[in-house]
Structures are given as C-alpha cells and as structure tokens.
Amino acid sequence: MVSAESRAMLAKSAETAAAKAGRTLRLSETKPGDHGVIVEVRAGSHSGGHGVAVDELQRRLLEFGFVEGAQIEVLHEGAIWRDPIAVRLDDMRIGLRRRDAEGVWIRLDAK
C-alpha cells in the first residue's frame, strides 16, 4: 500500500507547478510546498485498518479544522516514507499521518 502510494507521489513530483495548479488531489498525495483549498472531507475513502470507524475519522478531521473552504499548505514531511506530514491549516499548524489524510481532497493553487 505504501509503496504504491509513494510511487504515485514520485510520479507527481515530476510535474511542473503550473501543470499542478487547479488539480484536485488527496491531501495524502501532496508534497511540501503544495498549497490550496480543501474542497471535500470524505468519510470512508481510505483503505481501512484504522482504529476508529470511518465517520469517526471524518469527524476528528473536521474538528481539527479540516473543513471545506479552509486554506491549506503542506509544510514538512517525515524522513521515513515521507510520513507524517505537517500542514498549515488556516492559521494553525497540524501534524498528521498520510493514511489519515486520505479523505481530505484539496484543489491546488497556482504557485
């Protein structure tokens, strides 16, 4: 699962910033420097294995401010499997694992 994910991310990193602008993708697939707007926070779009039910994960994300319309920027990522990620969400900073970020869809801005 991780390797497929990271392969997809590697492929994406080859794209130019201009081509990325306006694209919609999962927060779990972003890389540092990406910024945009959250367009949807879904329940049940991830691959399972969470300690909590999917709608519970969705509610937790919402409670932390991952809501539609919020400004988001990916700031940092961890050393191992580029996980977890740190994001700026409106005026807060939040750290989360990529697997928990799968339900968050963002539309990238132009650089």
Next chain:
Amino acid sequence: MTDVPLPTARVALVGNPNSGKTALFNALTGSRQKVANYAGVTVERKEGQIATASGRSLSVLDLPGTYSLRARSPDEVVTRDAVLGKLSGEAPPDVLICVADATNLRLVLRLILELKAVGRPMVLALNMFDIAQRQGLRIDLEGLSREIGCPIVTTVATRKRGIEDLVAQVENLIASGVLSTDNIWREPDAGQIRDAHREAQRILKGNVRAPERPDTFTGKVDSVLLHPFAGLAILFTLLFVMFQAVFTWSKAVGDLMSDGFGALGASLVAHLPAGILTSFLTEGLISGVGSVLVFLPQILVLFFFIILLEDFGYMARAAFLMDRIMGGAGLHGRAFIPLLSSFACAIPGIMSTRVIDNRRDRLTTIMVAPLMTCSARIPVYTLIISAFIPNTKVAGVLSLPGLVMFGLYASGILSALGVSFITRRLLWRGAVEPFLMELPAYKLPDPLNVARSLYLRAQIFITRAGTIILPMMILVWFLSSFPGAPAGATDPAINYSLAGRIGHLLQPVLGPIGFNWQMTVALIPGFAAREVAVAALGTVYAIGNSDAHPGALATTLQHHWSIATGLAFLAWYVFAPQCASTIGVVKRETNSWLWPAIMLIYMTTLAYLAALVVYQVARVCGLG
C-alpha cells in the same frame, strides 16, 4: 472554609490544549492546589481555592484540555462529564471559565459553541493576550462578547495579568444569579461540526482582524527542527544531552541522599535496642523509602527537560519526528514521552501514558515501558560489569564495560519495540489509531511556570509512588525477616526466612540459567526495587555494608560465580519485572489485575529465556 459567609462556588476551567490553561490555573489558585485522582478513573484531578476580595471562596477545578465535548480519551471523558455535571462524586460547576489562546481562536470558538449548548454561565478568558498585542492582532472584544453571549476577560496567565478581572467577572455571574439553562448539547455529527465551523468562521471574520505582524518565528524554527534529517539529528542530540544531564547532574544529589538514608538507618541502629522494631524501621521503612527517593533527583532532572521542551512547544514536534519510527513497532508517536520518562523510572513513565487517547495504544505503551533501562538497574549493571567484564579497550578506543552497558540499554529498547510489534500483531491486528496533532506556536518557557510544574511533578511522584511503594517494601521486608534465624545459626539470617525458603524452593528452576541459591534468595528482596538486589547479594554473602564497599562484593562474586552466571544475571535484569512498585502502578493505571499479571508473566518468561540462552551459550564458549 466555614468562617466564610457566602457559600463556596464551583468553577471549572475548560479549553483547548496549549491555551495556557495550566498557567492560568496556577495564576488563579497559587499554591492552594490539591492533586488527586477522580473516583474510579486515573485522570488527575487538580483543584484549587481562591478567596475573593468580597470574601467569597471559589473552588476551581482544572479540567483536561480538549477540542470538543465529544470525548475520546479517558481525560476528555472527564472534561465532558464534569462540564455536563454528570461526573459521579463531583458536584456540577456553577460557572465555566473557557480558556482560549487569543492568537488561535478558530477551534476554541467551536468548543465555545458546544459549551454554550450546555447552558452553564460562562466567562471567556482570552489568554496569551500579550502575544496577541505583540502581533498586532485586533480583536473587537465587545462584538465578540455579544456574539458568543458571555463576558470576556483578557489575561496573560504567565504574568498574572487580568486575573483579578477574571475572578471579578466570575463573581458577577454568581452574584447576578444567572442560572444554568437547559442542557441542549448533543454529540454533533459531521454536518453539525461543519455548521459550527462555519459559524465560528463568521464570528472570527466579524470580530478579529488578521495580525499585522504574524508569528514568523515558528515557521523558521520548524524548517530546521522538522527537517526530515536535521530534525532527527537534533532530536537525538537533545536526548543525548538530556541523559548526560540526568546521570551527571543528579548523581551527586542522589549519592548524598542515599548516604543520608544510610546514616539515618545506622544512627537508629546505634540508638535503638536491636529487635524487630529497629529492623523494621531501618531495613523496611528507611531503606525502602530511601531506595525510591534517591531516584527523585534523576526524575526531576528528566522532568525539568521534558517540561521545558513541552512549554517551548517542542514535544509535539518530537512526537511528529518519532511517529514513523515508533509506528513501525506499532507504537503511537505520543508514546515517545512516556517511554522517555521510563529511562529514569517506569513509574512516572506509566503515569504519563494518559496523554494517549486510545486504550490499545496506551496499554501497549504501559506494557513495554518497564523494558526501558530505568536508573534502578544501573547499580546492578555496574556491580556485575565491574566484577566480570575486563576493563579493556575494544578497537583501541571504546571501553569494553561501556560497550556492555550500551548493549544493555540497546537490548531494552529493541525488546520494547519487538514486544509492542508482537502485541500489535497478535492482539490488536491492524487497527491503528489516527495521528492528528496540533503543532503549537513556539514560546519561550516561563521560569516560574516551569518551576511550579516541576514541583507538582515531584509532589505527585512522592505521594503516588509512596502509597504504592511503601506497602510493597514492608511486605518484602517481612518476607526477608520472618521467621528469624534459630539460635546458633551460622548462615545469614535471610536464609532462614520466608524469602530464603522461597529462594531454595525456586533454585531447581533457576539452576539451568546458572543461578545458585544465594542469587535466588537475593532475587526476593530484589523484588522491592531492582537496586535492592545489590544490597541483598551483600546480605546473603554476609558482606556487611556492601553499599560502602562495592569493590568487596564484586570480588566475592568473582570467586563464587562463573562469568556465564554473571552474564546470565545481567540478561535476567534486562527483562525481569523486578519491581513491585511498577506492578502496583500498572494495576492502578489499568484498573485491573489482568495487565499486571500479563506483564509479570511475559517479562519473567523473557528474562528466563534470555538468561538461559546467555548462560548456555557462554558455557559452550568456555566461560562456565
């Protein structure tokens, strides 16, 4: 408080984590605080008293920080139930003080909306107002107050600014007779959380203008501290410095204390008639309490660093950096701090697992915490290493004893990771709790705040550990002292006691791992605390005052033990649950005997197997 004419009013503090709630609680109540546990749960209950200018007394309850009343951890359940007035054994609060970080209002506004639904009178304390002003943040206090329908007081908890105002506002609410309205709070679903955010966003937009000089410091620092590689390097350097400090700074004080307890015991022996009472006082009580208190300096130094880093805002980053490393073994990033504390002593480590929301994550952390090399193992390791490991250099620079010590630490860490990995695989397959954590803005720690937190930690450790450790110590003393030696006995008295008999009984079982009966007997009092085994070995080998002459004991052991036995003893001590107090704390924290029983069994099994392998391999290598 019977001489106060007005009845005591109950106030509860609620707020997001990192809002400065603890600092505000300290500013409000000063030193009139009491720390205990809530009935039936192991959540810390902090309460303090305020005597107001008008002669009323307020009792302030500090509730665990939360983002929502939809409780997820045991801590948050307490907050929810206390706010709702449903906590058993706890009267509902008359007034709520909601503490907010003025520079970070979005999430707390949503919490405020939830709190409003509960219907209790409330005051909003806009804390960190100094930072808000420095940033040039414009907040329309009147407008905001109108929107959320409750009075607002700006505070700077660390400078004690706005505290009198806050108390006055609380009194106002009580005096004006505002009563609780009906509770219409219900657990929100996803749609309602979205609505609440929209409402919070609207309120924010209408009343708060973006800062003129936003905080750029945090971003800059993060680009170094959260750098994938530099960040980890810095974290490990910090840890290294911390452990250096723990063992060098605190050593002098710890030694002084253990000398002090030794002297106290000796003077009692000199002045009291020999007998059971003296034996109980010196060997049971004083050496028992002493053997725990000598770790206090180390624990305090460790906690000093932890509190400092926590107040600075670094601990969330450490959890972030370590998450994947620990996650590989099935541990939560938040388990980092408890496991770190366990290097000083597993007891505060296990107590601090309360920050972990999820029960499974918390239990896994509790179960592996005693595998971290706590400082009580050091005297045992030092004794055996000095007796059996030649002080030579490896590859010209590294000292062999140092390498062995390092190996023992590493075995502890690796086995902890292994055990949690297996626990995850066997017991709780797959299910991994989400990891979502706010990374707060960096702040310079306030010295007074740090000092106070440290004092509180010490107090909690002493009282909590004391109530568990003392009975255990007395039990172990009893086992090792009764029945006494018969007249004309030649062997040490412990040999005739219950502990001695148990030791002899167990000897055949421990024979295959190279333990003789003296060692087996010494293990029983050693169950009180690991380092007590050193003194116990001194007792069974009849070496008076082994603490003062560790060299003599090491020489004796060299004569009586083979190298294989010495190594097996080391291996045993990496794993063996030789600490009754830890078991007691696990019982307390998990509220059941199941987990301490599992811990006892798995650690003993590991210890036995490790010692067996080490002993047999060493014999094959000709060290028997």
